[in-house]
Amino acid sequence: MKTLNSSLTSFCLMLATGLILIGCTTHSTTQGQNSHPQKDSSMKLNKLTPQEEDVIIHKGTERPFVGKYTDNFEKGIYVCRQCNAPLYRSEDKFHSNCGWPSFDDEIPGAINKTLDLDGSRTEITCAKCGAHLGHVFTGEGLTSKDTRHCVNSISMVFIPASSSSSSDSTKNSETETAIFAGGCFWGVEYYFQHEKGVIKTEVGYTGGHIDHPTYEQVCAHGSGHIEALKIVYDPKQTDYETLAKLFFEIHDPTQTNGQGPDIGEQYLSVVFYENDLQKQITEKLIKILESKGYKVATQLRKATTWWPAEAYHQQYYEHKGSTPYCHRREKRF
Numbered sequence: 001m002k003t004l005n006s007s008l009t010s011f012c013l014m015l016a017t018g019l020i021l022i023g024c025t026t027h028s029t030t031q032g033q034n035s036h037p038q039k040d041s042s043m044k045l046n047k048l049t050p051q052e053e054d055v056i057i058h059k060g061t062e063r064p065f066v067g068k069y070t071d072n073f074e075k076g077i078y079v080c081r082q083c084n085a086p087l088y089r090s091e092d093k094f095h096s097n098c099g100w101p102s103f104d105d106e107i108p109g110a111i112n113k114t115l116d117l118d119g120s121r122t123e124i125t126c127a128k129c130g131a132h133l134g135h136v137f138t139g140e141g142l143t144s145k146d147t148r149h150c151v152n153s154i155s156m157v158f159i160p161a162s163s164s165s166s167s168d169s170t171k172n173s174e175t176e177t178a179i180f181a182g183g184c185f186w187g188v189e190y191y192f193q194h195e196k197g198v199i200k201t202e203v204g205y206t207g208g209h210i211d212h213p214t215y216e217q218v219c220a221h222g223s224g225h226i227e228a229l230k231i232v233y234d235p236k237q238t239d240y241e242t243l244a245k246l247f248f249e250i251h252d253p254t255q256t257n258g259q260g261p262d263i264g265e266q267y268l269s270v271v272f273y274e275n276d277l278q279k280q281i282t283e284k285l286i287k288i289l290e291s292k293g294y295k296v297a298t299q300l301r302k303a304t305t306w307w308p309a310e311a312y313h314q315q316y317y318e319h320k321g322s323t324p325y326c327h328r329r330e331k332r333f
Helices: 050-056 165-173 185-192 214-221 240-249 274-293 315-322
Strands: 077-082 086-089 110-115 121-124 132-138 149-150 156-160 174-184 198-206 227-235 269-273 299-302 306-308
Touching: 086 149, 110 132, 110 306, 132 306, 174 185, 185 198, 185 240, 185 274, 227 269, 240 274, 269 274, 274 299, 306 315
Parallel strands: 269 299
Antiparallel strands: 077 086, 077 156, 110 121, 121 132, 132 149, 174 227, 174 269, 198 227, 198 306
16 A cells, blocks of 8 residues: 655765764664655754754764763663653663663653664654664663664763752653554544644554565565554653544554455554553453444554554655545544
């Protein structure tokens, strides 16, 4: 259904110093440059030095082992140097010996991840202002989360836990996530991205058995991945049950082989729960639907590794200026 020209241009990265940087890549050009949040004219941005601009704006990289925060393990949080948005907590920082600050998790909703044009690395940027941070890697087995955010010190500012502003920033960054799969992820995202309390949406692939799957691999039915939507929301404005009800109303939860004309394993109806409460809420809603005569085919699976989809899939209908043809809302609760 999605016949788009998404060919990736291969290129070689030449390092003027001759030093092979195994972590953050110098001046990487990413597929998602145009997908970064547009800087609102009302957004207050900090003035950057030429050195900071080289990394944050032009996607450069600090030399290894020279960054201010490489060996900093004081309690606190790390915020974006350009816009002050909270990015990482000190409890998620670990010593990786790579030469740059390393984290195995981010503050929910704080980071955007975009596959580089060469398809070999995934860039990480500030979700609020698009500032370049570094790259994220998986499969290294360095921590139990098997993830390493390799971040330039110069892209961040550290706020010690003893600082009053630290606790305020952490409090303001409290969010929760939900992952739903209900057919083509374009349509699912369309109905969630402007829902009250939703901070961010991202389409991607999950539930499969290979790393960094491409759209072509998922469509070929060889990776086991399912098209899904990750939602970051503010629990003070909405809750998981409200979002789950919307999920069950915007697609056909009784279809077993896909959604509408989209047939295949990547289009199955699945709720990827992140904790027991999400599982219990979903089971409750399914029982309500079954009591109304629906033969619910929606699967419940524990959330696993999430892989963001290619940039051209993100906010597809909003960019195209059209509406979904596979999804529509039908009152069921």
